[in-house]
Amino acid sequence: MIPLISVKQLNVSFGPNKVVENLHFDLQKNEILGIVGESGSGKSVSSLALMRLLSTKAEVNGQILFDGQNITKLTEDKIRRLRGNEMSMIFQEPMSSLNPSMRCGRQVCEILQLHKKLSLKKAKQEVLQLFEKVKLPRPKEIFKSYPHQISGGQKQRVMIAMAIACKPKLLIADEPTTALDVTVQKEILQLLKDIQEETEMSIIFISHDLPLVAQFADRVAVMYHGKLIEINSAKEIFTNPQQPYSKALLASKPRTDQRLKKLPTVTDILDDNPPTAIETKTERHERHDQLYAQAPLLKVQHLSKMFGSAGSWFKKDNRFYAVNDVSFELYKGETLGLVGESGCGKSTLGNLILGIEKANAGEIWYRDQDLASLSSQDFKKLRREIQLIFQDPFSSLNPRLSIGEAIVEPMLVHHIYTNRKEAVEKAYELLDRVGLSAEHFHRYPHEFSGGQRQRIGIARTIAVQPKLVICDESVSALDISVQAQVLNLLNELKQDFGFTYIFISHDLSVVKYMSDQLLVMYQGQIVEHGDADLVYTHPKKEYTRNLIAAIPQ
Numbered sequence: 001m002i003p004l005i006s007v008k009q010l011n012v013s014f015g016p017n018k019v020v021e022n023l024h025f026d027l028q029k030n031e032i033l034g035i036v037g038e039s040g041s042g043k044s045v046s047s048l049a050l051m052r053l054l055s056t057k058a059e060v061n062g063q064i065l066f067d068g069q070n071i072t073k074l075t076e077d078k079i080r081r082l083r084g085n086e087m088s089m090i091f092q093e094p095m096s097s098l099n100p101s102m103r104c105g106r107q108v109c110e111i112l113q114l115h116k117k118l119s120l121k122k123a124k125q126e127v128l129q130l131f132e133k134v135k136l137p138r139p140k141e142i143f144k145s146y147p148h149q150i151s152g153g154q155k156q157r158v159m160i161a162m163a164i165a166c167k168p169k170l171l172i173a174d175e176p177t178t179a180l181d182v183t184v185q186k187e188i189l190q191l192l193k194d195i196q197e198e199t200e201m202s203i204i205f206i207s208h209d210l211p212l213v214a215q216f217a218d219r220v221a222v223m224y225h226g227k228l229i230e231i232n233s234a235k236e237i238f239t240n241p242q243q244p245y246s247k248a249l250l251a252s253k254p255r256t257d258q259r260l261k262k263l264p265t266v267t268d269i270l271d272d273n274p275p276t277a278i279e280t281k282t283e284r285h286e287r288h289d290q291l292y293a294q295a296p297l298l299k300v301q302h303l304s305k306m307f308g309s310a311g312s313w314f315k316k317d318n319r320f321y322a323v324n325d326v327s328f329e330l331y332k333g334e335t336l337g338l339v340g341e342s343g344c345g346k347s348t349l350g351n352l353i354l355g356i357e358k359a360n361a362g363e364i365w366y367r368d369q370d371l372a373s374l375s376s377q378d379f380k381k382l383r384r385e386i387q388l389i390f391q392d393p394f395s396s397l398n399p400r401l402s403i404g405e406a407i408v409e410p411m412l413v414h415h416i417y418t419n420r421k422e423a424v425e426k427a428y429e430l431l432d433r434v435g436l437s438a439e440h441f442h443r444y445p446h447e448f449s450g451g452q453r454q455r456i457g458i459a460r461t462i463a464v465q466p467k468l469v470i471c472d473e474s475v476s477a478l479d480i481s482v483q484a485q486v487l488n489l490l491n492e493l494k495q496d497f498g499f500t501y502i503f504i505s506h507d508l509s510v511v512k513y514m515s516d517q518l519l520v521m522y523q524g525q526i527v528e529h530g531d532a533d534l535v536y537t538h539p540k541k542e543y544t545r546n547l548i549a550a551i552p553q
Helices: 043-050 076-082 104-115 120-133 139-143 152-164 182-199 210-216 234-239 244-251 266-270 281-291 346-354 376-383 403-413 420-433 450-462 480-497 508-514 532-537 542-549
Strands: 005-014 017-027 032-036 058-066 087-090 170-174 202-207 219-224 227-233 298-307 320-330 335-339 361-366 386-389 468-472 500-504 517-522 525-531
Touching (some): 017 043, 032 043, 032 210, 043 058, 043 202, 104 139, 104 152, 120 139, 152 182, 182 542, 202 210, 210 234, 219 234, 219 244, 227 234, 244 480, 298 346, 320 361, 320 525, 346 468, 346 500, 386 450, 403 420, 403 450, 420 450, 450 480, 500 508, 508 532, 525 532, 525 542
Parallel strands (some): 032 202, 032 219, 087 170, 170 202, 335 500, 335 517
Antiparallel strands (some): 005 017, 005 058, 219 227, 298 320, 298 361
16 A cells, blocks of 8 residues: 655754654544653654745755655645645644734635635635534634634634635644643544544654554554654554653653652653552542641632623623632642633632732732732732743743743742842852753753753742742643653642642642642533542533543553
């Protein structure tokens, strides 16, 4: 059988740096191939090479045969005819892939008008059918919507509609579900699977989430430092991996059947020194007895936040509760996990506690002080005690400030040190504490990887000596192995500095590992609340059961 894609001795270099080395694999027609590995392993660069989308700075050698044609030798005009038509790609971040100044429907129409030479009227009819096919609600409304007006899952469905518009033979999906809720992620993967079975197209599915790939792919290729180190059926890779690195990737994901005191990292397993200590039920109960014997650090009572405006003769009422009558208590040294789908109110609740948003009703008591009653000056004094670790550390760092200055600045603003020399010395100490070094002090955010930037964000947060830290999706976009390192770091800092965490995430396996208590939110309300292990093993609500069932195993 002649493969649809045959990659032979593919090498990609940027100057002296070889990022893909001697890559070789075949992709059969009507097959799904998963490609897994950490950031920097060469996954995305390889896929961009297949699409001929690498910059002119890239040096590409080797053969890429697509349906018998060596696409590395095709003219720019010929490759443009293939792209979007016979071979297509879904990118990791739909918001940056979609044109923010064009309505969603017109962006998909463009593809059909370019490759199929359809009139605008005919293209619009096909796009509306595509939107129905990818299960977008209200296709006519979304056709006229701009990307910022729809949710992340809906934007990803628009991207899928665009990718399959011309019925391609090959679809490359590069991390298409990374930042999506588990339920939306499950829906998107099922949608891709259904389309693949209907059209018999081939899919290359790129991800760092191995359990996710196991559920989706027929075969799996594992990449490490630009090289293909293992390729086999999905079943063999996940039940009998041959390479130590493959085993390490599998072991780095938090387990749901036991609570390790420390997550194993890729380095631990490659060095044959994985942590094995498990927290027993007795140890957990003793720790909880100590936590809950004290007064709460934070008490939230009947908290509500409404958005939108009241209706009138000319405008309908579009008010809704993002947070609706929420109450809970949080104790010093505890980690409170907060889970739920996008739009359930998780981040809004965090913003209310931080004072970024003002509540319509309810109370927030922190160390016996009513935050709502504080003056702006008094709240500012208290503000350094309640800090946030952002989801995207790159956008939260000033690109014009060195990372050392980014850590020094808040220490001076909050008068933790009045002497700049002392603040700089503390910044060096903090960089070392989060696994970086003094030589990084004068570098800028763009010079670091995603995992390193998250460590910088953590260093900046703990620089002001907070007591309560809100982690809002702070590991959702990280590789599994880097995620394990950051989670271990957060737990070490909690132990050493006595931090209290509110840990917000859509990844229930991560939240269960990190948390003492678990809050499950749905449409602004808490639908389930209790011990993290009990909520996970004995969920009372159907919504919680559905969230757990959606976790890739």
